[in-house]
Amino acid sequence: DVKVTQSSRYLVKRTGEKVFLECVQDMDHENMFWYRQDPGLGLRLIYFSYDVKMKEKGDIPEGYSVSREKKERFSLILESASTNQTSMYLCASSFPDYNVGAFFGQGTRLTVV
Amino acid sequence: QKEVEQDPGPLSVPEGAIVSLNCTYSNSAFQYFMWYRQYSRKGPELLMYTYSSGNKEDGRFTAQVDKSSKYISLFIRDSQPSDSATYLCASRAGSYQLTFGKGTKLSVIP
Numbered sequence: 022d023v024k025v026t027q028s029s030r031y032l033v034k035r036t037g038e039k040v041f042l043e044c045v046q047d048m049d050h051e052n053m054f055w056y057r058q059d060p061g062l063g064l065r066l067i068y069f070s071y072d073v074k075m076k077e078k079g080d081i082p083e084g085y086s087v088s089r090e091k092k093e094r095f096s097l098i099l100e101s102a103s104t105n106q107t108s109m110y111l112c113a114s115s116f117p118d119y120n121v122g123a124f125f126g127q128g129t130r131l132t133v134v
Numbered sequence: 135q136k137e138v139e140q141d142p143g144p145l146s147v148p149e150g151a152i153v154s155l156n157c158t159y160s161n162s163a164f165q166y167f168m169w170y171r172q173y174s175r176k177g178p179e180l181l182m183y184t185y186s187s188g189n190k191e192d193g194r195f196t197a198q199v200d201k202s203s204k205y206i207s208l209f210i211r212d213s214q215p216s217d218s219a220t221y222l223c224a225s226r227a228g229s230y231q232l233t234f235g236k237g238t239k240l241s242v243i244p
Contacts, residue, residue: 025177054232061142063236064178064222079231111177122168122224123232125177 024048025126027112033132040099042129044112052115053095054123055079055087057108064111070095071117102133137161138225140235149244153210157223157235160204164225164233167199169208172220172237181221182208213242 028043046053054069056079066079068087076087084106088096095114099106109130115123140157147153155169166185170178182197184190190197198207206223220237 061236064234066231069231113177122166122170122180122183122226124180125170128175128177130175 025112025114025124027110027126027129029129030127031130031132033134034099034102036103036133038099038102038133040102040131040133042097042099042110042112042131044095044097044114044126045093046095046112046114046124047093048114048124049092050114050124051092051117052123053089054113054115055085055095055097056111056113057081058111058128059108067097099131102131104133107131107133137164137233138223138235140223140238142236142238144239144241146241146243147213149213149215149242151213151242153208153213153217153240153242155208155210155221155223155238155240157206158204159206159225159233161225161227161233162204163227166226167197167206168224168226168232169195169197169206170222170224170234172222174219178222215242215244218242 025046055067056064070076070089086098112126113123138159168183169181172178187201194211196209220239222237223235224232
C-alpha cells in the first residue's frame with residue numbers, strides 16, 4: 022500500500038520558534054512536495070523536490086525552507102514561525118511519470134500562538 | 135486568473151442521486167487530469183486520473199475530460215453518505231507540479 026507519513030498530526034508552536042515538519046514516503050518516489058491548505062485558498066505549493074538535495078520554490082516559499090538529504094524524506098522548516106503560518110500542511114510524493122498523480126500524507130495541523 | 139477553477143459548493147444531494155462535479159482550466163498545456171477526495175481533517179486521496187480527452191470509469195465513479203472546452207467532470211452514481219467529502223480536481227502539464235482547484239464540498243444526505 023502507498024504510504025506517505027507525516028511526523029505529527031497536530032502541532033502547537035510559539036511565535037518565533039523554528040519548526041520542523043517531517044515527511045517520509047516508502048514508494049521510492051523521485052518527486053516530493055509540501056503544500057499548505059487554507060479555507061477559501063485551496064492547496065498552495067510551498068516547495069518541491071525532484072531529487073535528493075534538489076529543491077524548487079513553489080508559489081509561496083517565503084518564510085519556509087526545505088531539506089532533502091535522502092530520497093524518502095522531505096522536511097519543511099519554518100525558520101521563525103508566525104501566526105499567519107497557522108495552517109494544514111500536506112506532504113505529497115509522486116513518480117515523475119506524467120500519468121500518475123501524487124499521493125498525500127495525512128496532514129499536519131500547525132497552530133502558531 | 136487561476137488556472138483551475140472549481141465551484142466550492144457546498145453541494146447537498148440525497149442518497150442515491152447522481153452527482154456531477156466540475157472544473158474548468160485555462161492552460162492548454164495540461165494533459166493529465168486527476169480527482170482527489172478529501173475527508174475532513176485528512177489528506178487528499180487520489181481517486182482517478184485521466185490523460186487528454188475522454189472518459190474513465192471506476193465502479194460508481196466516472197471521470198470525463200473535454201479538452202476542446204477545457205472542462206473536467208467527475209460523476210458519482212448511486213451516491214452514498216460515505217461519499218460526503220471535499221472533491222479536488224487537479225491538472226498536470228509537466229513532470230512535477232499539479233495545479234489544484236479549490237475543491238467542492240459534497241454532502242450526501244441519507
